[in-house]
Amino acid sequence: MLTIKDLAVKFPSRFGDVSAIEDVDMTIAPGEIHGLVGESGAGKSTVGAAVIGLLSTPGYIAGGELTLGDTDLRSLSEQEAHAIRGDRISMIFQDPQTSLNPLMTIEDQLVETIQAHSDVSQGAAVKRAVDLLEEIGIDNAATRIKAYPHQFSGGMRQRVVIALAICTDPELIIADEPTTALDVAVQSQVLDLIRRLAKDRQIAFMLITHDIGVIAQIADRVTVMRKGRVMETGDTEQVLSRPTHPYTRALMDAVPPLDHRITRFRTPTDAETAPPGSIPDNAAERWLLEGQQHELLGLTLDGIHLSFPGTRTSIWRKPDPFVALQDINLTIRPGSIMGLVGESGSGKSTLAKAITGLIAPTSGTMFLGDNVLPAGRARKRNDPSRQLIQMVFQDPYSSLNSRHRIGDILSEPLWLYGFVNDAAERRSLAAAMLELVGMAPDAIDKYPHQFSGGQRQRVAVARALLARPRFLICDEPTSALDVSIQAEILNLLKDLQSVFGLTILFISHNLAVVRQMSDDIAVLRNGKIEEIGSTEGMFERPQADYTKKLLALTPVMPRTWQV
Amino acid sequence: MVYFILKRLVQSVFVMLAVAFLAFSLFRFVGDPITQMTGVETSVADQERLREELGLNDAFLLQFGRFTADILQGDFGYSYRTRQPVAQMIADRIPATLELGLVALLISLIVGIPAGVYTALKPRGFATQAILMTTLVGVSIPTFVIGIMLIFIFGVQLGWLPTFGRGGTVQIGGWESSLFTIEGWRALLLPALTLGVYQLTLTMRLVRAEMMEVMRTDYIRFAMARGVPMKKLHYKHALANTMVPVITIIGLQFGGVIAFSIVTESVFQWPGMGLLFLESIRFVDIPVMGVYLVVIAFFFVLVNLLVDLLYVAIDPRLRVRDVQ
Numbered sequence: 001m002l003t004i005k006d007l008a009v010k011f012p013s014r015f016g017d018v019s020a021i022e023d024v025d026m027t028i029a030p031g032e033i034h035g036l037v038g039e040s041g042a043g044k045s046t047v048g049a050a051v052i053g054l055l056s057t058p059g060y061i062a063g064g065e066l067t068l069g070d071t072d073l074r075s076l077s078e079q080e081a082h083a084i085r086g087d088r089i090s091m092i093f094q095d096p097q098t099s100l101n102p103l104m105t106i107e108d109q110l111v112e113t114i115q116a117h118s119d120v121s122q123g124a125a126v127k128r129a130v131d132l133l134e135e136i137g138i139d140n141a142a143t144r145i146k147a148y149p150h151q152f153s154g155g156m157r158q159r160v161v162i163a164l165a166i167c168t169d170p171e172l173i174i175a176d177e178p179t180t181a182l183d184v185a186v187q188s189q190v191l192d193l194i195r196r197l198a199k200d201r202q203i204a205f206m207l208i209t210h211d212i213g214v215i216a217q218i219a220d221r222v223t224v225m226r227k228g229r230v231m232e233t234g235d236t237e238q239v240l241s242r243p244t245h246p247y248t249r250a251l252m253d254a255v256p257p258l259d260h261r262i263t264r265f266r267t268p269t270d271a272e273t274a275p276p277g278s279i280p281d282n283a284a285e286r287w288l289l290e291g292q293q294h295e296l297l298g299l300t301l302d303g304i305h306l307s308f309p310g311t312r313t314s315i316w317r318k319p320d321p322f323v324a325l326q327d328i329n330l331t332i333r334p335g336s337i338m339g340l341v342g343e344s345g346s347g348k349s350t351l352a353k354a355i356t357g358l359i360a361p362t363s364g365t366m367f368l369g370d371n372v373l374p375a376g377r378a379r380k381r382n383d384p385s386r387q388l389i390q391m392v393f394q395d396p397y398s399s400l401n402s403r404h405r406i407g408d409i410l411s412e413p414l415w416l417y418g419f420v421n422d423a424a425e426r427r428s429l430a431a432a433m434l435e436l437v438g439m440a441p442d443a444i445d446k447y448p449h450q451f452s453g454g455q456r457q458r459v460a461v462a463r464a465l466l467a468r469p470r471f472l473i474c475d476e477p478t479s480a481l482d483v484s485i486q487a488e489i490l491n492l493l494k495d496l497q498s499v500f501g502l503t504i505l506f507i508s509h510n511l512a513v514v515r516q517m518s519d520d521i522a523v524l525r526n527g528k529i530e531e532i533g534s535t536e537g538m539f540e541r542p543q544a545d546y547t548k549k550l551l552a553l554t555p556v557m558p559r560t561w562q563v
Numbered sequence: 564m565v566y567f568i569l570k571r572l573v574q575s576v577f578v579m580l581a582v583a584f585l586a587f588s589l590f591r592f593v594g595d596p597i598t599q600m601t602g603v604e605t606s607v608a609d610q611e612r613l614r615e616e617l618g619l620n621d622a623f624l625l626q627f628g629r630f631t632a633d634i635l636q637g638d639f640g641y642s643y644r645t646r647q648p649v650a651q652m653i654a655d656r657i658p659a660t661l662e663l664g665l666v667a668l669l670i671s672l673i674v675g676i677p678a679g680v681y682t683a684l685k686p687r688g689f690a691t692q693a694i695l696m697t698t699l700v701g702v703s704i705p706t707f708v709i710g711i712m713l714i715f716i717f718g719v720q721l722g723w724l725p726t727f728g729r730g731g732t733v734q735i736g737g738w739e740s741s742l743f744t745i746e747g748w749r750a751l752l753l754p755a756l757t758l759g760v761y762q763l764t765l766t767m768r769l770v771r772a773e774m775m776e777v778m779r780t781d782y783i784r785f786a787m788a789r790g791v792p793m794k795k796l797h798y799k800h801a802l803a804n805t806m807v808p809v810i811t812i813i814g815l816q817f818g819g820v821i822a823f824s825i826v827t828e829s830v831f832q833w834p835g836m837g838l839l840f841l842e843s844i845r846f847v848d849i850p851v852m853g854v855y856l857v858v859i860a861f862f863f864v865l866v867n868l869l870v871d872l873l874y875v876a877i878d879p880r881l882r883v884r885d886v887q
Binding site: 052084087090091094098099101102103109112116164165174 | 785789879
């Protein structure tokens, strides 16, 4: 039984100590899965780190009580705390790709952990490790245990991580975003495993996540955090279906529902930026509308094939090519939004790269409107499609040049495509554009690092629009953002699309988001299109087995809980 | 794996060809060999005859081909200065330089890696700051000054160690080694230290930077969260992952140590290849200079090939195929 009372963590800084979390109360009983939910910066991970005693330096626990059973965790010496780690409290990290030592076999890592906490022989430890891997669902464990982490797939690797966390029979496991890096199918397997372990082994889980769907699916109780404080805590069903705190309610509103379509997201109150949309008599809006020489443009992909040369393993044999895209036929109607969904590695981003001309398809033709779109290097630097097709990337932290001011970033498309030759005019257009995407005009002289992820994504959208595009590719534009920010950005994209009549290819792994955004939808799997159709039709009556499976596995809240 | 090594070997051949070409061009661009070989009293007709006999009138590529073929057969030509075969001169000098370089490398590794680990694990400690400061001073001073200072302190003032030459050496099958006598080691110590100081600082700082990076990774935090004993965590998990990039730099540097031990060798009058090279430059001894270039390039290529093999030994991701 873990008890947290009035926990406060502070980080010393030049201007005095900064509170990361304050007055956090929580109890987790054996066998309970306790969800800890909140947006980035809410202090969820800090709670977990404080419990296991791994706060990143120079953070320290400033007050409160932390007890596990009869042990006062705060009174432990460094050595005692380290002895408890693994033995009584363990942890699961977010990304299974990075949480295993790449240079050691699974066996070495398991045996080492088992032997660190109990006095057993090598042989006994190996036997225990093999049994554990079998229990966790790894076939042929006795031979697979000799493998290195890179020889396992993502889902299997997360199983190994879980095996490592439970190999010493801990009372409490802190799972920090354990499924965020996984595809839905794997996610649901891992969640099942966590639930089974909680039940069979009576392990208490602190499940830290930003995904309310995951909480709804497996947590017994939930604590909602925001800005280092607990907003609300209680049984999952009660908190999610009858939230008492306005923040919980706002958070729930921002989660895109999977089972129906809503016209706009309600965004949480006190948003950091003004509500976007059409602003009367905005210079940038006028300029963008005036300059549209083209009617609505659609995009047609005809039999696109794309394969990469594989890694060479022998001198004599030609390497097997890696097929990324196979026979892709896709028509995006002018002025519509086409959603493209699929798991990681399905070829979504490769398709976007092929359309933008970054890589050339092996065969097949692309049409933008009625014109053939030259592939790869055949597309000239001054090809009109380079201006007509623009892109919004996933990670706003790396898609803006950190050494350029926002004004320079926004002016670039204006001079690059020869629209505006006067610098002062470019600047005023950039300022008006900032207003249009809901940002303060003084942002123009700032640098990207001065803004939050959501604001940066607004800048990225503004930059794409200033090229006067007719076709926009949004590659996972909100996956790096919190749900409330995601709701704002999605609203913004919808507004801008309707004002400027853009055709959009909207790439996402999140089915709920795609349902809200797109008119049509294409499901991609292993480089092949499994199903294409209208969004509503597909969600109501999915045809392909794969689509059905995806829909069934996506964690959702029971409909009765929805506000 | 085999393919990887073969690819590297083919690349190495091209590197060696390029260097051989450079060495060969030395003959053509650093003065006329005939005037260097003959005196003023040789008649023009004799000179021309000699030129014809030596094949210097042949086509450029033909001469280059002959040069490369000779080198491949171990025929490196004769020194202008000593009239000895160059191969013999180089072979006499290689053991001295190699031993000096190896001991310098060992010093830098034995001191540099633990110091790097220590300074990474206790980044704010007093000792860390002291070590970082001292090594910075050590790098900032030119090698020859360090050498002279060491000679002054240990050789002249304290009189503990010899200041020049190789001391006692033992012949082991044509290899003249100073590693088997106490006198030899005493003579080796100062030059090796001089040569190793720069290496040591570089190794230490590199290990420190990489180690600090590795200590922040998820797998180290996960190992910590599972309560893996700290010693194992630092030396098994963290250090092994630190070594991959460190080995690259150490490998490159070792080539550099051999190639640029010239200064140290001349300060300590160490009879190695560097000293030979210096003397050859003074006398415009082109054959020796050319062969020196080729031999040094060969060491660089060899060391880099070894580094590649070490990668494979350390990192299973290069060794074991993915199984999905």
